[in-house]
Amino acid sequence: MKELKHLNKYFKKYWFKLFLGILITIIARVFSLIMPSYVNKSIQAVEGFISETISISEAKGLLFEYILIIVGAALLSGLFTFLMRQTIINVSRYIEYDLKNEVFDHYQFLNLNFYKKNRIGDLMNRISEDVNQVRMYGGPAIMYGIQTLTLFACLIPLMFIKAPTLAAYTLLPLPFLSVLIYQISKIIHKRSTKVQEYLSTLSTFTQESFSGVSVIKAYGLEPKINAELNDLAIEGKDTSMDLAKVNAWFFPLMILLIGISNIFVIYIGGKQYINGEIASIGIIAEFILYVNMLTWPVAVVGWLTSIVQRAEASQKRINEFLQVQPTIKNEVETATPIIGSIEFRNVTFTYEDTNITALNNISFAIEAGQTVAFLGKTGSGKSSILDLVARLYDTSSGEVLIDGTPVQELNLNSLRSAIGAVPQDAFLFSDTIENNIRFGDENASFEEIVSVAKKAAVHANIEGFTNKYDTVLGERGITLSGGQKQRVSIARALLKNPQIFLFDDCLSAVDTETEEEILNNLKQVSQNKTTLIVSHRVSSAKNADKIIVLENGSIIQEGTHDELNNIEGYYKELYLNQLSEKE
Structure with missing residues (x-):
C-alpha cells in the first residue's frame, strides 16, 4: 500500500x-x-x-x-x-x-x-x-x-x-x-x-x-x-x-x-x-x-x-x-512589471521530444513598442521564437531577455499576463462567442467585446449568426470557419490589452482584403506595444519596423521592407512572387 x-x-x-x-x-x-x-x-x-x-x-x-x-x-x-x-x-x-x-x-x-x-x-x-x-x-x-x-x-x-x-x-x-x-x-x-x-x-x-x-x-x-x-x-x-x-x-x-x-x-x-x-x-x-x-x-x-x-x-x-516535475518553474515570487523590450543572445533551441534544432545561435534585439515580423519557410524556427518569448520552453543555450532581464528571473505569471498570444492553430472553447472573447479579460463589458470584434473584422460575421454573440460553439470552435476562429482569437488577444502581442501566422485563413483591414486596425491598437508577427505573407510583414528572415533556424536577412526589397535575397524573391500572384 x-x-x-x-x-x-x-x-x-x-x-x-x-x-x-x-x-x-x-x-x-x-x-x-x-x-x-x-x-x-x-x-x-x-x-x-x-x-x-x-x-x-x-x-x-x-x-x-x-x-x-x-x-x-x-x-x-x-x-x-x-x-x-x-x-x-x-x-x-x-x-x-x-x-x-x-x-x-x-x-x-x-x-x-x-x-x-x-x-x-x-x-x-x-x-x-x-x-x-x-x-x-x-x-x-x-x-x-x-x-x-x-x-x-x-x-x-x-x-x-x-x-x-x-x-x-x-x-x-x-x-x-x-x-x-x-x-x-x-x-x-x-x-x-x-x-x-x-x-x-x-x-x-x-x-x-x-x-x-x-x-x-x-x-x-x-x-x-x-x-x-x-x-x-x-x-x-x-x-x-x-x-x-x-x-x-x-x-x-x-x-x-x-x-x-x-x-x-x-x-x-x-x-x-x-x-x-x-x-x-x-x-x-x-x-x-x-x-x-x-x-x-x-x-x-x-x-x-x-x-x-x-x-x-x-x-x-x-x-x-x-511525480513528473515541470521544467518551466516560476523562480520569482514577487510580481515583475513588463515594459516590452526583447533580446535574444546567441540562442539555440532543440526540441526534446524530436531532437530537432529549431534555432541555431541567433541574436537580435527588439525595442519596446516596436513591431517585428518573422518570415521564412516552414520549419525555419519562427514559431519557436514566440514560444521562447512566452517561456513555454527554455533555451538549450543562450539567453532570452525581457526588459534586459533573463526570462527565468521574471515572475512567470507577470510575464504571461503581459502577453497576448494568438497561436497558429486557433483554439476556442465549447462556449458562447462572447465568453470565448471574454477569455482575454473576464471583467470586460459587452461593448468592449464588440469593439475588439470589430477591430478583428469578425463582428459582421457574428451578427449574421442566429444567436449572435450568444452562439455556442462546438468543441474546439468547430462551428466557425478557419478564418473566423482566427479572428475571434485575435479579438480575444486585443481585449487583454497586453504589453506584448504574439501573432503566429494568425491571418493565414483570411483573404487579403480582410487581412489588410485587420492589419490596419492592429497598427492602431499596437502603438506603444511590442508586436511580434510570424507570417508567410509579405503583406503581413511589410509595415513592420523590422523584418527578420529565418532559414533552418538561422537569421539570413534583417531590416525594413524597403531595405530588404532593395537587395537580392529570399525576401525580395518572396515579395515579387506574392505580388505577381496578387495581380
Missing part, C-alpha cells in the same frame, strides 16, 4: 470527521451485537416456562422486555449506521474533490513536452476513473474495514467467553479464508492494473476518433475505425473477464466457509447441549446469529481487498504523473 501513502495528507486534513465516523461506526456495531444475546435470553425464558421454573406471565413480561431491547438496539444501530455514512463517505468525496484538483493543477503546470509524450485520453482517465477507484479506498473501504474489525474484536472474545469449544470450531474456517484472500489479492492487483491501462487506451482512442470525425468521414474510414474499436473492445472484455473471474471466487468461498461454520455450530453445539456442556439451546441460536453476522464482514474482507488493490493500482498511475 505504499502508493496510497499519498492520501495520508488528506486523511490528516479531515481527521476529525474521519475520527467521528470511526467512533460512530464502532457504536453502531456494538448496538448490533445486543440482539443475539437477547435472542438467547428470549429462548431461555421460553425454556423456563416449559420447564415450569417461571410462570407464563413472567415469561411474557421477559419476552416483551427483550423484544423492546432488541428493537431499540436495532433502531439505534440503524441511526448510527446512517450517521456513519454521512461522515466517512462524505470524507471520501472531499478526498476525491481535493485529489482531482491536485491532479488538474499539476497538469496545468507541466510543460508542453509532457503533453507531446502523453495522450489526452490517458490524462482524462487518470483524473476520472483512477481517482474514483482511489475514492473507494478513502471511504467505503475504511467504513467497512472498521465495521469488520469492530465485529471481530467484539464477537470473537464474546464467543470464547460464552462457549470456548463451540467458538473454536465456529472460527476454524477463518485462517483458511485469510490464506485464500492473500493469494487471490496478488492476482487481483496485477489484473486491476491491466484493466486501468486498458481504460486509458479506450479513452484515448474514442477521444481521438471523435475529435477527428471530419477526417474519418472525409476518407470513409468508418469501417476501419469500427474494426479497430471492435478489436479494442474484445481486448477490454478479455482483460475485464480475467479480473472478474478472480473476483468471482470471493463470495462463493465466503459462503462455503460460513456454511461450514454454521454446520459446526449446529453439530458441535447440539452434541454439547445433549451432553449438558451448555445449559440452553439458546446459545446455539445465539452462535448461529453470530456466524451470520460475521458472514458480511468476512465476505467484505475479499471485497475490501479488491478495492484496496484497485486503489493501489490507480494511485500508482496517478503518482506517476504527480
Whole structure:
C-alpha cells in the first residue's frame, strides 16, 4: 500500500470527521451485537416456562422486555449506521474533490513536452476513473474495514467467553479464508492494473476518433475505425473477464466457509447441549446469529481487498504523473512589471521530444513598442521564437531577455499576463462567442467585446449568426470557419490589452482584403506595444519596423521592407512572387 501513502495528507486534513465516523461506526456495531444475546435470553425464558421454573406471565413480561431491547438496539444501530455514512463517505468525496484538483493543477503546470509524450485520453482517465477507484479506498473501504474489525474484536472474545469449544470450531474456517484472500489479492492487483491501462487506451482512442470525425468521414474510414474499436473492445472484455473471474471466487468461498461454520455450530453445539456442556439451546441460536453476522464482514474482507488493490493500482498511475516535475518553474515570487523590450543572445533551441534544432545561435534585439515580423519557410524556427518569448520552453543555450532581464528571473505569471498570444492553430472553447472573447479579460463589458470584434473584422460575421454573440460553439470552435476562429482569437488577444502581442501566422485563413483591414486596425491598437508577427505573407510583414528572415533556424536577412526589397535575397524573391500572384 505504499502508493496510497499519498492520501495520508488528506486523511490528516479531515481527521476529525474521519475520527467521528470511526467512533460512530464502532457504536453502531456494538448496538448490533445486543440482539443475539437477547435472542438467547428470549429462548431461555421460553425454556423456563416449559420447564415450569417461571410462570407464563413472567415469561411474557421477559419476552416483551427483550423484544423492546432488541428493537431499540436495532433502531439505534440503524441511526448510527446512517450517521456513519454521512461522515466517512462524505470524507471520501472531499478526498476525491481535493485529489482531482491536485491532479488538474499539476497538469496545468507541466510543460508542453509532457503533453507531446502523453495522450489526452490517458490524462482524462487518470483524473476520472483512477481517482474514483482511489475514492473507494478513502471511504467505503475504511467504513467497512472498521465495521469488520469492530465485529471481530467484539464477537470473537464474546464467543470464547460464552462457549470456548463451540467458538473454536465456529472460527476454524477463518485462517483458511485469510490464506485464500492473500493469494487471490496478488492476482487481483496485477489484473486491476491491466484493466486501468486498458481504460486509458479506450479513452484515448474514442477521444481521438471523435475529435477527428471530419477526417474519418472525409476518407470513409468508418469501417476501419469500427474494426479497430471492435478489436479494442474484445481486448477490454478479455482483460475485464480475467479480473472478474478472480473476483468471482470471493463470495462463493465466503459462503462455503460460513456454511461450514454454521454446520459446526449446529453439530458441535447440539452434541454439547445433549451432553449438558451448555445449559440452553439458546446459545446455539445465539452462535448461529453470530456466524451470520460475521458472514458480511468476512465476505467484505475479499471485497475490501479488491478495492484496496484497485486503489493501489490507480494511485500508482496517478503518482506517476504527480511525480513528473515541470521544467518551466516560476523562480520569482514577487510580481515583475513588463515594459516590452526583447533580446535574444546567441540562442539555440532543440526540441526534446524530436531532437530537432529549431534555432541555431541567433541574436537580435527588439525595442519596446516596436513591431517585428518573422518570415521564412516552414520549419525555419519562427514559431519557436514566440514560444521562447512566452517561456513555454527554455533555451538549450543562450539567453532570452525581457526588459534586459533573463526570462527565468521574471515572475512567470507577470510575464504571461503581459502577453497576448494568438497561436497558429486557433483554439476556442465549447462556449458562447462572447465568453470565448471574454477569455482575454473576464471583467470586460459587452461593448468592449464588440469593439475588439470589430477591430478583428469578425463582428459582421457574428451578427449574421442566429444567436449572435450568444452562439455556442462546438468543441474546439468547430462551428466557425478557419478564418473566423482566427479572428475571434485575435479579438480575444486585443481585449487583454497586453504589453506584448504574439501573432503566429494568425491571418493565414483570411483573404487579403480582410487581412489588410485587420492589419490596419492592429497598427492602431499596437502603438506603444511590442508586436511580434510570424507570417508567410509579405503583406503581413511589410509595415513592420523590422523584418527578420529565418532559414533552418538561422537569421539570413534583417531590416525594413524597403531595405530588404532593395537587395537580392529570399525576401525580395518572396515579395515579387506574392505580388505577381496578387495581380
